[in-house]
Amino acid sequence: MTAIRRLRPRIRVLVAAAVILVFVAPIYLMIVNAFKAQPDILRSPASLPIPPTIDNLSTALGRPDNLIQLGLRNSLITVVCSVVLLIPLAAAFSFYLSRRRTRARALVLTALAAGLMVPPQVILLPTIKILTWVGLDHSYPGLILSNLGSGYLSFAVFVYVGFMRSVPEEVIQAARLDGAGGVRIWWQIVMPLVRPATATVAIFSSLWIWNDFLNPLFILGPLQGQTITTGLYLTIGQYSVDYGQLFGIMFLAAIVPVLGYLAVQKQFIAGLTAGSTK
Amino acid sequence: MTRTSRARRRGGVRRENRGLFAIAAVAFGLYVCFLVLPLLLSLRSSFTNENPLRATSSFVGLDNYREAVGDTQLRASLVFTLILAVGVTVAANAVGVLFAMMLNRTTLSYRVMRTVAFLPQVLSGVIVGFVWQTILTQDGLLNHVLQRLGLIDEPFAWLGSPNAALFSIGVVVAWILTGFTTVVYLAALQNIPLELHDMAALDGVNRRQRFTRVIWPMIAPGTTISVTISLITVLKLYDVIAVLTGGGPANSTQSTALYIVQLAFTSDRFGYASSVAMVLLLLSAVIALSVTNVLRRREVNL
Numbered sequence: 003m004t005a006i007r008r009l010r011p012r013i014r015v016l017v018a019a020a021v022i023l024v025f026v027a028p029i030y031l032m033i034v035n036a037f038k039a040q041p042d043i044l045r046s047p048a049s050l051p052i053p054p055t056i057d058n059l060s061t062a063l064g065r066p067d068n069l070i071q072l073g074l075r076n077s078l079i080t081v082v083c084s085v086v087l088l089i090p091l092a093a094a095f096s097f098y099l100s101r102r103r104t105r106a107r108a109l110v111l112t113a114l115a116a117g118l119m120v121p122p123q124v125i126l127l128p129t130i131k132i133l134t135w136v137g138l139d140h141s142y143p144g145l146i147l148s149n150l151g152s153g154y155l156s157f158a159v160f161v162y163v164g165f166m167r168s169v170p171e172e173v174i175q176a177a178r179l180d181g182a183g184g185v186r187i188w189w190q191i192v193m194p195l196v197r198p199a200t201a202t203v204a205i206f207s208s209l210w211i212w213n214d215f216l217n218p219l220f221i222l223g224p225l226q227g228q229t230i231t232t233g234l235y236l237t238i239g240q241y242s243v244d245y246g247q248l249f250g251i252m253f254l255a256a257i258v259p260v261l262g263y264l265a266v267q268k269q270f271i272a273g274l275t276a277g278s279t280k
Numbered sequence: 281m282t283r284t285s286r287a288r289r290r291g292g293v294r295r296e297n298r299g300l301f302a303i304a305a306v307a308f309g310l311y312v313c314f315l316v317l318p319l320l321l322s323l324r325s326s327f328t329n330e331n332p333l334r335a336t337s338s339f340v341g342l343d344n345y346r347e348a349v350g351d352t353q354l355r356a357s358l359v360f361t362l363i364l365a366v367g368v369t370v371a372a373n374a375v376g377v378l379f380a381m382m383l384n385r386t387t388l389s390y391r392v393m394r395t396v397a398f399l400p401q402v403l404s405g406v407i408v409g410f411v412w413q414t415i416l417t418q419d420g421l422l423n424h425v426l427q428r429l430g431l432i433d434e435p436f437a438w439l440g441s442p443n444a445a446l447f448s449i450g451v452v453v454a455w456i457l458t459g460f461t462t463v464v465y466l467a468a469l470q471n472i473p474l475e476l477h478d479m480a481a482l483d484g485v486n487r488r489q490r491f492t493r494v495i496w497p498m499i500a501p502g503t504t505i506s507v508t509i510s511l512i513t514v515l516k517l518y519d520v521i522a523v524l525t526g527g528g529p530a531n532s533t534q535s536t537a538l539y540i541v542q543l544a545f546t547s548d549r550f551g552y553a554s555s556v557a558m559v560l561l562l563l564s565a566v567i568a569l570s571v572t573n574v575l576r577r578r579e580v581n582l
Contacts, residue, residue, distance in 0.1 A: 015389050018382050022393045025379075025455070028411045029399055031421065047421040091310070094303035110308075117315045119568055121516035123540040124557040127550055128321035129314055151314025155307060184300030213404035215519035220545065231404045235523065238410060245414060256407050263402040267395050274460070275467035 036253035040246040058250025069237055070254045073230030077258075080142060080218070080229055081211045084149040085204055092155055092203065093196070096162030097188045101174075111163065117156040122216050125152070130221060140223045148221060149211055158203045161273075165199040166192065202273035205266055212259055230255050326555035331548050344555035353531060354556060357539040358563070364450055364535065365514040365567075371454040372510050373503070376461025381495070383462070384469050394466070401459035409523025412452045413439075416524075442532035445525050449533055453520060457513060461506045468502025469495070504575035508568055515564045536560045 023030070027048075035043045036058055037051035062070055099107050129148050130139055138144035169192055177187045193200070218229045228236060234255055238248065263270060326344055330337035348354055383394045400408065415421045416438040423435040438448045472495065480494050518537045521527065527534035527542070534542070540560065543553035 018390070018393055021379075021382065022397050025458070026396055026399055028408075028415060028455075029403075031415065032407075032411050043421075044424060047424060091303065091307040094300055095307035098297075098300055098304035113316075114311070117311065119512060119564055120315065120319060121537060121557075121560055121564055123516065123518065123537050124322055124561045125315060125318035126541075127544055127553065127557075128318035128325070131321065132313060132317065147310065148314045150307075151310035151312075153315070155311050156315075159307075178296075183296035184298070185303070188300055209402065213406075215404065215406055215522075216541075220541075231406050231519075234404075234410070235406045235519075248410065248414060252407050252410055256403055259402050259404070260399065263399070264395070267398075271394075271398070271463055274463045 032249055032252055032256065035245060035249040038246065038249075040244060043245045043249070058246045059254060061247060062250040062254055067237070069233050070230070070251065073228060073233035073255070074258065076142070076227055076233075077212055077229040077231070080145060080149075081208050083142075083146045084154070084211050085208050087146070088150055088154055088158055088207055089200060089203060091150065092158030093162050093193060093200070094185075094188055095155075096159050096166050097192055098184075099159070100163055100166035100169075107163075111159075114156040114159055117153055118160075120153070122152070126216060126220055129217075133221065139221070142222070145218060145221045148217060149214075154207045154210065158207060161199050161203050162196065165196040169195050198269075198272075198276075201266075201269050202276065205270055205273060208262070209259060230258075322554045322557055325551050326558050328551045330551040330554075332550060333548050337551065340551070344552050347552065348555055348559060353534070354536070354539060354559070356531065357534050357536045358559075360446065360533060361515060361535045361537070363446065364453065364517075365511050367450045368453045368457060368514050369507055369510040371450065372457035372461045373506055375454070375458050376465050376506060377499070379458065379462040380465035380469055384466060394462075397462060398459040400456050405456070405517075405519030406523055408452065408456055409520045412448075412455075413524055416448050439525050440529060442529065445529065445533045449521060449524055452524065453514060453517065456520070457510055461510065464502045464506040465499060468499035472498045500575070500579040504572060504579060507575060508572050511571060512564060512568055515560070515567065536563075 031047060034049070034051050035047060037054035037056065039055055039057065042049075042051075099110055129152075133139040133141075133144040133148065138147065173191060173195075174187055177191050182190070212229075213231055214229075215231050215235065219232045219235070222228065222232070234251065238251060325337075327339055327341060328337045329340050329343075379397060383390050383397065413420070418435050418437050418440065420438070422438065423432070426432045427435065437444065439445045476494055476498070477490075480490050485493065516537055517535060518541065521533060521535055521538060525533045527538045536556065537560065540553050540557050543549045543556060547553075
């Protein structure tokens with residue numbers, strides 16, 4: 003009886019591990035099969051790659067169209083530019099809002115909340131039209147601009163406003179008495195205080211912009227150099243029978259977001275949790 | 281807030297706040313240009329016969345909406361989208377609650393499992409779609425394994441018939457969303473005061489009662505968020521379905537989101553695509569608002 007009781011937590015861990023393993027089996031398959039040759043994949047898809055081969059990865063990196071290298075570069079440019087501009091814009095907007103009278107604030111926040119509900123397909127066509135008017139269609143600046151104005155801004159403002167409201171009014175008044183202007187107070191006093199919000203916004207908007215599909219596909223157009231996500235979609239179909247190549251390419255495409263997630267997973271989950279319980 | 285600061289604020293933007301106002305105005309301007317204005321333009325296009333192949337477009341009144349009412353393909357896409365949304369929401373939330381209860385422990389092994397369980401959420405829909413395609417296609421890995429085990433004689437087309445494809449897409453999308461629902465429910469579970477569990481234990485409740493009487497009511501706010509976001513996510517889902525089936529076989533898995541893009545970019549019917557987009561927007565808004573409302577009221581009553 004006591005032996006069983008002592009064993010119970012271990013059995014529980016094992017059961018949980020088995021359930022999670024089955025759950026993430028597709029990701030496991032992607033990883034192990036990236037290091038196996040085609041015949042081995044078909045013979046035993048679930049086995050470990052012993053000995054591992056890096057042929058799939060080197061073939062993927064040696065493609066004449068540089069799918070992986072160009073895709074990763076383009077994605078990186080898009081994400082970094084979008085997020086680096088989004089954070090100050092959203093933060094300043096939120097700080098300004100959080101110091102306004104409640105009715106004006108509620109009105110603007112409602113308008114922004116509506117933005118979170120709009121499916122991207124609904125605004126895709128007119129967005130391309132607007133970018134054409136200003137001469138930025140089929141360009142990265144155009145894609146970045148549309149990222150800044152769409153749902154990401156709504157999300158970022160929501161995260162920031164919650165944090166900004168908790169900055170005590172006295173701190174701001176004190177800085178004002180010392181002669182600091184609005185921009186200085188915001189940048190030098192408020193921003194350091196809301197660092198957790200900045201982390202949340204940076205992590206989630208990076209991930210979403212990196213994984214975005216519809217906007218890069220149609221705003222950039224097929225000839226303009228793709229992000230890794232759309233590049234995969236446009237070129238990978240031809241490999242549907244060559245599993246080795248398929249898994250090799252996908253492994254390389256997935257590695258940046260996965261490593262990024264593992265590096266910041268604590269803040270990642272904290273951010274999600276804060277957002278869901280507020 | 282003191283009375284003087286409020287009075288001072290009334291007279292428009294003060295000089296030392298101008299820089300801040302300028303940045304805030306740029307942010308709001310971008311929101312207007314790339315969300316509000318596109319929404320209004322889309323609404324206007326929905327009353328025209330706009331087509332990129334023609335130079336001019338004219339107003340056709342409610343013709344597009346009249347066509348939408350009789351459009352069997354639109355109706356099929358709405359039915360598909362709704363079934364998928366409801367099925368996925370139920371599955372992802374049920375498994376999310378189970379996972380959250382299973383992983384609600386702080387030892388290292390459980391923290392590692394939590395990190396791993398959340399991985400599908402990090403990958404793009406395109407990668408997830410291709411990985412699952414290698415598993416689900418006729419000569420895919422799942423059929424290989426099932427045949428080797430002697431469970432099936434002929435390879436089964438998991439994406440090949442309308443019902444099987446609906447089911448397969450549902451499993452894949454639920455798989456993606458479960459990482460999110462799990463985290464939300466974990467957070468909700470951690471908000472339950474420990475005394476409540478102790479009190480339940482003192483009252484001698486069994487496991488089932490502890491779930492139905494203590495845990496389930498206490499995680500109601502988590503349920504509201506998790507269900508609403510699951511529904512909205514499926515309603516606008518594009519990439520996973522585009523990769524897995526492209527809307528086939530025979531348009532049976534064409535969601536409304538896919539139909540809009542097809543109308544706009546393959547059939548060049550901008551005007552009609554816009555009116556279908558308005559239908560999807562209205563549907564999303566009605567579903568999101570009413571579900572949130574119902575679930576909020578439930579939070580109070582429980």
